[in-house]
Amino acid sequence: xxxxxxxxxxxxxxxxxxxxxxxxxxxxxxxxxxxxxxxxxxxxxxxxxxxxxxxxxxxxxxxxxxxxxxxxxxxxxxxxxxxxxxxxxxxxxxxxxxxxxxxxxxx
Amino acid sequence: xxxxxxxxxxxxxxxxxxxxxxxxxxxxxxxxxxxxxxxxxxxxxxxxxxxxxxxxxxxxxxxxxxxxxxxxxxxxxxxxxxxxxxxxxxxxxxxxxxxxxxxxxxxxxxxxxxxxxxxxxxxxxxxxxxxxxxxxxxxxxxxxxxxxxxxxxxxxxxxxxxxxxxxxxxxxxxxxxxxxxxxxxxxxxxxxxxxxxxxxxxxxxxxxxxxxxxxxxxxxxxxxxxxxxxxxxxxxxxxxxxxxxxxxxxxxxxxxxxxxxxxxxxxxxxxxxxxxxxxxxxxxxxxxxxxxxxxxxxxxxxxxxxxxxxxxxxxxxxxxxxxxxxxxxxxxxxxxxxxxxxxxxxxxxxxxxxxxxxxxxxxxxxxxxxxxxxxxxxxxxxxxxxxxxxxxxxxxxxxxxxxxxxx
Numbered sequence: 001x002x003x004x005x006x007x008x009x010x011x012x013x014x015x016x017x018x019x020x021x022x023x024x025x026x027x028x029x030x031x032x033x034x035x036x037x038x039x040x041x042x043x044x045x046x047x048x049x050x051x052x053x054x055x056x057x058x059x060x061x062x063x064x065x066x067x068x069x070x071x072x073x074x075x076x077x078x079x080x081x082x083x084x085x086x087x088x089x090x091x092x093x094x095x096x097x098x099x100x101x102x103x104x105x106x107x
Numbered sequence: 108x109x110x111x112x113x114x115x116x117x118x119x120x121x122x123x124x125x126x127x128x129x130x131x132x133x134x135x136x137x138x139x140x141x142x143x144x145x146x147x148x149x150x151x152x153x154x155x156x157x158x159x160x161x162x163x164x165x166x167x168x169x170x171x172x173x174x175x176x177x178x179x180x181x182x183x184x185x186x187x188x189x190x191x192x193x194x195x196x197x198x199x200x201x202x203x204x205x206x207x208x209x210x211x212x213x214x215x216x217x218x219x220x221x222x223x224x225x226x227x228x229x230x231x232x233x234x235x236x237x238x239x240x241x242x243x244x245x246x247x248x249x250x251x252x253x254x255x256x257x258x259x260x261x262x263x264x265x266x267x268x269x270x271x272x273x274x275x276x277x278x279x280x281x282x283x284x285x286x287x288x289x290x291x292x293x294x295x296x297x298x299x300x301x302x303x304x305x306x307x308x309x310x311x312x313x314x315x316x317x318x319x320x321x322x323x324x325x326x327x328x329x330x331x332x333x334x335x336x337x338x339x340x341x342x343x344x345x346x347x348x349x350x351x352x353x354x355x356x357x358x359x360x361x362x363x364x365x366x367x368x369x370x371x372x373x374x375x376x377x378x379x380x381x382x383x384x385x386x387x388x389x390x391x392x393x394x395x396x397x398x399x400x401x402x403x404x405x406x407x408x409x410x411x412x413x414x415x416x417x418x419x420x421x422x423x424x425x426x427x428x429x430x431x432x433x434x435x436x437x438x439x440x441x442x443x444x445x446x447x448x449x450x451x452x453x454x455x456x457x458x459x460x461x462x463x464x465x466x467x468x469x470x471x472x473x474x475x476x477x478x479x480x481x482x483x484x485x486x487x488x489x490x491x492x493x494x495x496x497x498x499x500x501x502x503x504x505x506x507x508x509x510x511x512x513x514x
Contacts, residue, residue: 022167030172039124039406041150041170044480045430045439046402067437070480073509074487 002095008034009103018090024099025049025086035101042086047074048105049085054098061088061097076103110136111208112182113416114199116189116354117215118142119151121383121405121412123170125213126181128413138181139207141199144238145186147173152402154242155266155345156432160273161246165239192358194376211416214355214366214374214381215409218348218400223258227320232327233342236263245343252276252340256329258317260287262431264345265300268309269433278309279337281329283346285314290347291429291440293450295463296475300433307434348400350385363387365398370422372412380412391424392490393443403428426490428483439483442473442490451502454479462486464501471496481509488512 001017006028018027028036028049037048044067053061058081064072068087072078085099113129115122118140126140142148149168157163176183188202198206220235222228234245245267249255255271257264260282268278286297287304304311316332326340350365361367361375365387372380372388383405387398407425414421429440436459444450444465454461462482464474474486485508489496492512500506 026167029170032172032175032178039120040402040430041152041168043152043430043432045428067480070484073481073484073512 002090002092002097004090004094005096005098006031006033006036007098007100009101010034020090020092022090023086024051024088024090024094024097025084027090028085028099028101033101035104036085037104038086040086044068044071044084044087047071047084050075050078050102050104051083051085052079052100052102053081053083054100055081057094057097060093076105111197111210112137112139113211113213114138114207114209115140115213115215116199117213117217117351117383117385118144118148118183118185119215119217119383119405120148120170120402121215121217121409122213123148124406124409125215125380125382125413125416127179128410129416130179132413132417132419134413134417136210138179139184140176140181141184141187141189141201143186143188144240146239147171147176147183147185149239151237152430154239155236155263156270159236159242159246159249159267160270165243168239189354192354192379194358194379197378210378212379213409213412213416214379214385215383215405215412216351216354216366216381216385218350218384220344221347221349223317223320223344223346225317225319227322227327228344230320230322230327230342232340233320233344235344236267237348245341248341249274249276252326254326254337254339254341255279256281256337256339256342257345258329258342259345259347260284260311260313261290261345261347262288264343265304265433266431267343267345268304269307272304272307272309273434279312279329279339280304280309281312281315281317281331281337283314283316287311287313288431291445292438292475293444293447293463293465295450295452295456296438296477299456299477300438303434303436348384350387350398352385355379355381355385367396370411370424371415371420372408372423373415373420380415382408382412388423390427391422392426397443399427401427401429426487428487437478437480439476439480440473441476441483441486442471444473444475447472449498451498453482453501453504464498466498471501474501485509485512 016031040046191200366381447465462476476483
């Protein structure tokens, strides 16, 4: 099972096993990662699962599509490595992925 | 004497959000969430979309795993209905006979489907989509069905129609008004969706009322006021919802097509707040009272309600937004566009990617976007900031709306 390391806004790091086929956001929720809210449930409508992809993983994860790119406009502090984690499907190729959780609305 | 817990009545998205936000606001006391359905709070939007289509497991609908509730100290009472609120004694009465004391109470009771009232409407082939159990039942019924009749051309009915067409079912949609989604979108968007559904093979009958449902040799016959008869194996009714405000009304709280709350989600009793679909609320952004059935309202108003419960009241002023997925077309709505005095097209409907921006009293009040997420997001930001923008600007594709929204 792929392992993903989540680093929350307080710098706490946790490596989690996440099954292939679900989204990185769902993996974070299942593991109780702080700061991933996902209020729209993964419909790419709210930006509250915003995270920064570790530089080393940007190519493997890829770029946002048009809908995600637009939705990211709602995110605070968007950066070149910003992604909505609900739009990233976990695969074996992402084993070892490192994700820095963004400040999502202060909630 | 120990302090009584805060109790949240209603296990939907608003109920969960009140609980989560109470902890964010620093409430450390006992917290109890009471939900009528026997499952952890789950997402409803997929019930008429991907979940109905079989693309999602039930486990993936839960907002949070059980460990979340343990971690935040949220006690759960699921499969239990609150039957009365005794405001004098500050207790709720539950369907299992228990009485539970509260220090403060949040009502997130949601809505229930509006039932079809014509003769024969209680036939078992007639179904609704509100709960997980409803969607599971419909999914199973559609499995063997060949012919579906949808009563009501709103979001739920049209989403179900789209799923059923993808599965190759014969689908008839009967809508009483002369256009689709009439309560939420403009005539231009309604017309686009009528063409879209007809293009996908839906037999769409507008301005047509259902008069009766009769048993047939196989399935039922749906009779209309145009003297038509549509045979169906399954009938899905999506003709709106009714606010669950009876509990509040019986307790003497002000109700008017929903539980009446102020900008800070307070009911007419200062110890009680309410949030989500069930409230008739004063919305600071719109400057008027309304009831909203949406994820956005559930979450944003629940946060306001939690703040009020923690004596940190802040007015509810968020911009409303909604979405609907039908076939591979994403409809996103920002603000409250209807009624409007002017609607301005941006983009090209023939290319399947466009928005209508709406103006009321000379100001932007909303937009409906079809496969056009950038317009939707720009509109949400423009509305939230109160940025002035003209019809000429939004109609000119050479003008970068997001650039203006960024300021």
